[in-house]
Amino acid sequence: MSEASARRAAFPFSALIGQAPLQQALLLAAVDPGIGGVLVSGPRGTAKSTAARALAELLPEGQFVTLPLGASEDRLIGTLDIESALRDASVRFSPGLLAKAHRGVLYVDEVNLLPDGLVDALLDAASSGVNTVERDGISHTHDASFVLIGTMNPEEGELRPQLTDRFGLMVELENCYEPQIRQAIVKARLAFDLDPRGFRTGYEAQQDAHAARLRDARAALARFSFDDAVLAHVSTLCIAAGVDGMRADLVMLRAARALAAFEQADAVTVAHVDSVAESVLLHRRRQDEPASQQQDGSSAPSSSSAQHASTDGATASAEADYGYLPPEPAGLTRVKGVIPLNAKKR
Template sequence: MSEASARRAAFPFSALIGQAPLQQALLLAAVDPGIGGVLVSGPRGTAKSTAARALAELLPEGQFVTLPLGASEDRLIGTLDIESALRDASVRFSPGLLAKAHRGVLYVDEVNLLPDGLVDALLDAAASGVNTVERDGVSHTHDASFVLIGTMNPEEGELRPQLTDRFGLMVELQNCYEPQIRQAIVKARLAFDLDPAGFCAGYEAQQDAHVVRLRDARAALARLSFDDEVHAHVSALCIAASVDGMRADLVMLRAARALAALEQADAVTVVHVDRVAESVLLHRRGVQDDATQTNAPSPSQHPSSTDNASASAESDYGYLSPEPTGIVRVAGVKDVIPLNAKKR
């Protein structure tokens, strides 16, 4: 199958069912890749990779690059030929996956299982739009503007809070227990598998509309600014969520602007902020809550009769009160006094 045929066989973004929050987050990251990527958390079989591939079809180059779980740093960022630099003063750069993903989607499945250093390099490039490779005083920089989509199954471990916070947006998927929605999803998937070209043809107009929206939204970003009301609302939301640092404020403003641009609005409003706030705060609010619970004083630090009684009851669960027990007489030992006998 040719590359063009493979691209046509991707499940249409417009045909995704029951994934509105994920679709919005992916579109926002596509409008402004500087948002820093999307972290998608959810159990197996919730269309995480399907949605990522579908988004790539809407982008100018349509690039969809997957980072293998066992990839090295050189495979990701590229390598420099130091010998040629020393010999003839020329830098020979072998591009990595970051260069290949430029203007497309870089998909990282099970990002929570990657080494921290690799995740750092991914997030740096996603936020800055450039990749710099340095070896022994020789460096090379190239554009690396891509939509980073990292997925993870919480059952297989979590990302460190410091890395989770660096993802711009987060969406948490759940298993679907609505019979009608499940049936619709299965019917769509079966129809696509049976006739991919025919299925995609039915969504061609909607797909084209998405492409135009993305193109126009990217062009509109520069003319949209934030007034004091929007700034104040963003600050209030972030303070209420007790987030660390200023990253949440910056991402929320950029995401609200991307949403306004996507909808061809004349200005960024507090309504746009409210509609993106959850995906910005979801992983940051959760981290803060965990830290608060970890540092919260235990009942023993604030003693009360009720708390002590409750704590004692929990710690003594299964404990039996002592009872008097006699000592059995052993042959050759005289005048052994049972423990429960009174001394004369």
């Protein structure tokens, strides 16, 4: 293998070690890109870009497109030649990165450092599967179905909550401090760098199996439906997490369906919902939600608490007054030579 070919070779997705939650989230987004992409948060050196490149190789077209930090909106969505439209009454469209990423992976490193407008355009296309460019009353629309993978290092700043919520799934990576796993990761990486072709050969069968299951899962999505038990469980989880709006419910159902399709299951089950719930709720869960909130989301007191309301109220009052000292009368001393304010002038 030439040096250029070695640089192009991707580390096999099947060879990733200690990244099960990330692998699952990426596979779900690949099965159903309408989930809205994956936000990956973690420190440097936790294989975020390695996993993204590895996923692209499993897709039919294998497209892997990177959005540079300094990219303009035109570079992302494409441009329209207005002069030709006015002159020839025809639309001449110059494709951007969204068109190039169609049926592949669009990777955005340090997405938290991009302008909000650019992130908005990314998320719109990722969730809808289409990109529309409008200039001076002229528009052009094209398919843009891709797996959006945004990565960020929380030490460099956070995304606004309104943008974070629009990512379908989120995974938080942490530094590995387990010696055996750490050693296995290092050995695998060294072996790949030394002989990429030989290393990849050992994972060909697993890679082919992953790619085949992805294709089959995409084709099988339409046959799945959701029964009342699954819908009720999703609602319960989302209400307990105190999420805003209905996006979490919809994403959780789509993610559970994608997992059922990838696992070649007969139906979407509550177990599938539980498997995807954390990646759906991680960036949507209200941080101020009380731990004791009921799962049905009701804030009404239970019958047992109602029976002891007066006792609880007295206890709470006592606790609130803890350390409080009541006022004490203070003596007054008359000072000679000082005329009281209310004294009448003679």
